[in-house]
Amino acid sequence: MSKFTFPESIRSRPIYGTLEARVGPAHLLVADAHGAEAILDVATPQMMEKAHIIYIPKGEDYEDKLRALKPASFYSGPSYPAAEPRLRKALADAKMGLQVYLAGTEGLMGQAQNAAMAAGIPHTAIQTEHRGSIAxxxxxxxxxxxxxxxxxxxxxxxxxxxxxxxxxxxxxxxxxxxxxxxxxxxxxxxxxxxxxxx
Amino acid sequence: MTIQFNDETFRDDYSFYNSERAIKRFPFPFHEDSYMYSVNMEQHRGGPKDSVYEKRFDVDEHYVSEMRDRAMVLADDPLRCQSLPHMTLAGWDLLELIMVSKSEDYPDLFELHRDGNKWRWINKPLGIDDSFVFLDEATLPYGPMEYITRQAQGDFCVLDQRDDNLWMDAGMVTTQADWSLDFDIGMNFFEWHAPVPLAHEKGIFVRALKFLLNIQQGAPARRLNWTMTVNPLLDTSPENYHKWGIQKTTLTPENIGAKQHLRVELQTFFRLPRSNALVFPIRCYLCSFQDLMTVPKWGRRLHRVVRDLPDELATYKGFIDNRPMMLDYLKNFDDGLPTSAGIWPDLETEPALET
Structure with missing residues (x-):
């Protein structure tokens, strides 16, 4: 699926980038639907050894491909609210240096970013990449x-x-x-x- | 001087009115016959006697009724007053600033007695006499920011300063020109100003932020801002826009002089001592067109400003649809004579309207 180019907008509107692999002791990757493609693009075997993927398929068929990356921990859930307790636990358990990657819809990235900020991670340190629905x-x-x-x-x-x-x-x-x-x-x-x- | 407080309303029957004194001291926001955004900051170190600039926190004839209106807004929607957890100390700073300023500037109305951390605050117009322990929240009926801003006219934004930016992390906002504290809380300076047209491109916010980050204790600053409001409605919030927006359509050529109000914000900026936060009071003054027209200079100038304002600004300020009717009214008060520089009414020196 091709990436949507958002028109230029006002300063409060979020700007999304392209995920890049960063060095860190642990990696938390959260995605929904087509956001899986961004994870598949950024994943390296080295990253996956210390990765926790939280994925909400929303009817898309990427779960097997994500599992094939062999992340240290993998979760697939039916909705963001269902996944949120697990996400908050992962953030609460996080050590200094955790790398956070968010991909998919704006709603998913916004809510997961919010949870990460509540855990003390500055929003500027969180990577995001928009994929899929522009809702x-x-x-x-x-x-x-x-x-x-x-x-x-x-x-x-x-x-x-x-x-x-x-x-x-x-x-x-x-x-x-x-x-x-x-x-x-x-x-x-x-x-x-x-x-x-x- | 003893202030006679009006018994008036800012909703329903709109019994709000300005006395002749209030009209003469109205902070008319246009220093020349046209308007464009600028970083129009100046030091807030007093001003002409009896002007709204004279005291640190101006108290006027609307004080008691405005505080009654604020209490009603808060009863309907407690989210108008919010403070993120790290902002409590700034709230105490603000409480101290307002209590000290008002007791010094209006000793006949307010008294502050301090014995170490044991403070007694007397607010005569509102009938309050409270003793409390400074920095001990349990000794006040509300958090410190809410407590004192229920007793001070105007909205208050308390801005945290970090990462070379200002963050809207606390506020009491019940008399706003159509922005939501509940939505904007936690945003930085550029984010909460994001919807403002033209000013970003002109570099206004970059320069304004630079100025504000450098405001020092004891050296407050001020500027005026303005918009238009139909009826003297203080609570022009987005939260209630679905109720008040329709009032904009009730203007007629017969009632426009009485119903259309120029809404002026006296914005001031004070550095707070313990928290290093910046408090940004936004004091709203309302004046009907017909009262403004009693000052010939203002009549001439308001017509020219409204006529020549770029469409983007008239749209943003929400009066593009009513502008033709406003101009039909205002042109009767513009005889084409030149106007004196500055915002003051200059009643003694400016000529009467030529008819």
């Missing part, structure tokens, strides 16, 4: 509810039901973009939803 994790600024996997602008808040437009303003603490009511000044006048980058 966004959105916070409704009005009701504060999070809607996952938002692909259109505007969209309907899955909590309060308001029609929200998709901002580029992003909060690392919430691992979410901001959604704001689109028809506040003209109730009922909701534009036809289109893809976020269309």
């Amino acid at each position: 966004r994790r959105m916070q409704c600024v009005h009701c504060k509810g999070i809607t996952e996997e938002v692909e259109t602008d505007p969209f309907v808040c899955s909590h309060c039901g308001l029609n929200l437009f998709v901002r580029d303003h992003y909060s690392r603490r919430l691992a979410a973009y901001q959604g704001v009511r689109v028809d506040a000044e003209d109730p009922g006048n909701v534009p036809t939803p289109k893809g976020i980058y269309e």
